[in-house]
Amino acid sequence: MRLAPVDDTNRTAIAAMVLGESQAHFLASNADSLAEAEEDADARPRAVLAGDQLVGFLMYDASESESEARIYRLMIAPDEQGKGYGRAVVQAALSEIRALGHVREVSICYDPGNEAARRLYRAAGFQEKGLDEDGEMIARLVWPAAEARR
Numbered sequence: 001m002r003l004a005p006v007d008d009t010n011r012t013a014i015a016a017m018v019l020g021e022s023q024a025h026f027l028a029s030n031a032d033s034l035a036e037a038e039e040d041a042d043a044r045p046r047a048v049l050a051g052d053q054l055v056g057f058l059m060y061d062a063s064e065s066e067s068e069a070r071i072y073r074l075m076i077a078p079d080e081q082g083k084g085y086g087r088a089v090v091q092a093a094l095s096e097i098r099a100l101g102h103v104r105e106v107s108i109c110y111d112p113g114n115e116a117a118r119r120l121y122r123a124a125g126f127q128e129k130g131l132d133e134d135g136e137m138i139a140r141l142v143w144p145a146a147e148a149r150r
């Protein structure tokens with residue numbers, strides 16, 4: 001599994017990748033996320049590839065003027081779920097963010113009824129902090145200063 005930039009070779013396929021009915025309400029569609037990324041210089045959209053196959057989509061932001069990064073979109077194609085990709089994507093995203101050098105904490109938000117997300121992020125070390133004003137659960141991972149630079 002690896003993360004790759006979104007470009008002309010994968011953009012259409014990412015936009016076409018959709019979740020099933022039971023999960024679609026958990027996050028914006030990939031098409032909407034890609035449109036959003038066009039307008040936001042801090043957004044870092046990524047294709048999730050297994051070999052050459054597109055299996056998911058990730059988006060985070062990590063503004064150089066802020067010590068906090070936010071992972072705000074993560075989806076694995078329905079047929080590819082339950083194979084460990086989600087867990088690997090979180091680790092790859094955290095490595096990429098840590099390598100930027102300026103980030104000390106990473107936050108994520110998800111629907112409080114999204115048990116898969118809760119378990120996935122908890123296993124990666126995120127701690128739930130409570131609901132935001134939209135009723136989304138905020139979870140946070142803080143790196144000690146020395147570790148953030150590693």
Ligand SMILES: CC(C)(COP(=O)(O)OP(=O)(O)OC[C@H]1O[C@@H](n2cnc3c(N)ncnc32)[C@H](O)[C@@H]1OP(=O)(O)O)[C@@H](O)C(=O)NCCC(=O)NCCS
Nearest residue numbers: 023026074075076081082083084085086087116117119120
């Ligand atoms: C959440 C999501 C990204 C997980 O991806 P995945 O590739 O299926 O996850 P993995 O196979 O790597 O499993 C990692 C962990 O996630 C949790 N998990 C995954 N699917 C789960 C499910 N259906 N029910 C409960 N926990 C689940 C488990 O803790 C699992 O670890 P375990 O098997 O050791 O218990 C995927 O289910 C998805 O795309 N969901 C819809 C979009 C979404 O909700 N995104 C998150 C909010 S932004």
